[in-house]
Each structure stands twice: as structure tokens, then as C-alpha cells.
Amino acid sequence: MQQETTKTRYTDTELHEFKTLIKEKIGMAREELQELVGTLSASNTNGDDAAIAGKTLEDGSATFEKEQINQLAARQKKFIEQLEAALMRIENRTYGICRSTGKLIPRERLLAVPHTTQSMEAKLKQA
Secondary structure, three states: OOOOOOOOOOOHHHHHHHHHHHHHHHHHHHHHHHHHHHHHHHHHHHHHHHHHHOOOHHHHHHHHHHHHHHHHHHHHHHHHHHHHHHHHHHHHOOOOEOOOOOOEOOHHHHHHOOOOOOOHHHHHHHO
16 A cells, blocks of 8 residues: 655646646736725826815815825735745745645645745734
8 A cells, every 4th residue: 555645845746736826916906006006196196286275174085095095005015925926936846845844734725825925823922
């Protein structure tokens, strides 16, 4: 009988599946980022009239909304960077290996959070 060996990395086929998933997520994330940037551009053109009319409570609300959109855009950029880093790990064949424990991150976790670099075991120890 053969002994079952512990898997230390994902196969090329599995890595290709993850790569496809990550590229799809990058595409969607870039679309969302473009929408956020478009919203910011549109609010900038509308903001000029308000500046001429004087400061009101609505101006404060518009500023708050713009700040929130900026934060969302920054998060989206960071998410895209993390996904692109995951693609690099796929190319280097280090994708799916926990940076803390060195063990293989379960497939289910990678499907849910494809840019992760830690297993749940390591993440929980970190908290």
C-alpha cells in the first residue's frame, strides 16, 4: 500500500485555476475602481458651483461623501495590488503556501480569499 504524502504545493493545473479566478477578480476590481474614479470626477465638476454659492451644510455632506469615495478607491487599489502579488506568487510557484507556517493553505480558503498569504491557523494566532 502507498502512504499518503503531505502535499507541499499546488499542481500546475490547480495554479492555472487560481490564476483564472484572480484575473477575473482583478477585472471586476478595476471596473469598480473606474466607477469610483468616475464618481469623483463627476462630483468635482458639480462642486465648483457650490463653492461660488458659499458654504452650506450640503457642502459638508458632499465633502464627506467625496472622502468616503476616496477611501473606497484606495482600498480597491490595494486589493488590486494584492491580487497582482498573488499572480506573481503563482508564477513563482509559491502561491498557496502560508508565509507564517510554511504549510499549504486550504483550497477553500484560497477560493474565498485568493490574495491571502496566511492559513486560518496562522491568522488566528496573529490575532
